[in-house]
Amino acid sequence: MARVTFIGLGLDSEKGLSLEGLQEARRASSVFAEFYTNPMPNLNLQELETLLGKKVTILSREQLEDENGREIILAAEKKDSVLLVPGDPLVSTTHVSVRLSLAERGINSRIIHAASIVTAVCGATGLQNHKFGKSTTLPNSTLVPSSIIDTVLNNKDRGLHTLLLLDTDRGKGSSLSIGNALLLLGTVLSELDDWLVVGAARIGSPDEKVRAARGRELKAVAFGDTPHTIVIPSRLHFMEAEALKVFSGASDTDLEDYR
Template sequence: MLIFVGLGLHDLQDLTFHGFSVLKKAKKIYMETYTNIMPDFSRERLETLIGQEIVEVSREFLESDKISQIIEEASKEDIVLLVPGDPFIATTHITVRIEAEKRGVKTMVVHAPSIISSAISECGLQIYKFGKIATIVYPEPELGFFPFSVYEVLKENLSRRLHTFFLLDLKVETGKLMTISDAIDVLFMMEEKLNEGVVTSDTLGVGLARVGSPNTILKAGSLAELKSYNFGPPPHSLIIPSILHPIEAEALIFLCNANKKLIEKWTRKIG
């Protein structure tokens, strides 16, 4: 059997008891670390706790024919693939699961905290009021690539009075980790190119850093304010709210230090 085990967001304490039990019994354990970063996670500490080696695999490994090796092993023994966050929030892994099932290899999932549900819960917004999620990636002007899709997602969500959750680009292999300030720069760049008035310096945003850790930072403010705010190191996320329910507005004020007048101004603008 091929078992996908979520690691959660921050450190070993995010691993569920079920996940730990599965690891103790597994014949072999693989781990990928390219879809997210866990600031205080220690592979060596986990290896000590479970009494066996964990093999790290790259994006290229999981997205190539080499995955057949893991699936073949899983046809004979219980094999685990450890994944940051919740296993199938990153779409990479579902293709591995489907391929295993196609070959007659049974699969199982052990869930763990996801950045999406955790971040939304932290800031007090209501999950059913969110629209399409998008990832803000780094532009590549030299290749003529600009992530206009994130601008279109935000525009569409706001038109439907839905909040927008932005995941931020993580190039873990090269250590290039997008910050909230970087993400806002990208949104401003898209506005400059498309000039549709979707993003301004007064747009209300919620910045979240290191969700799930003891030093989580939540801050709501204008994009201009968030751009210069010191959130510390990644991982970061960014939310652009739409029309707020009164309880959501209170949550942003008391949980995320939002300015009440800014919320009222934003509500008038998009209402």
């Protein structure tokens, strides 16, 4: 019976593809990919196709979400197929939905994992994974959903850090930057200017940039190209505080009240 394999590409480029993922993609009859959940900074589609030795069909948000991955399902009814996904494949609920649709039709699936922003942000900042609470995504809009503010405040009350993913859609020129995200959040969270905030750009890329400072100062930092991510820390373990100083440029003043 044919199957679909969800293969993670990691965070930066086609070079994040694992050896196992590469072998599976080369073996498959059809190769699909999506890049709307994370427009990978240095991905080269031509290089990816050369690496795989076959054409890659790019699927849009509408094809995966509105049509429930219909193209993948049709291909998988005949022969093995793969879906290449930025980051770790099933962190996005979109792909869980597609996998469930496959199961409903009796089509087998498996996952080949890769690096995700959810875990890589810990390595890039030195913040500890078990100290993070619920994560949330800030849309590129003029309004901040109340659920986002609730998440940040609830995490802070519990002594947990918040991973704030920023809306990414470089194809439409609407990816949200750290500076604009802080300005937007500041309209409903005035205390953000005084909080310690960590900004991270292009994590996993050779030119990744991570900076920690009070919100008012971080707004002025030039982080360069997206994708961007924000972490709003709560109380820090002494090793986390030291890591933010060494790896993210935080000052002792920035870290006051957080140790």
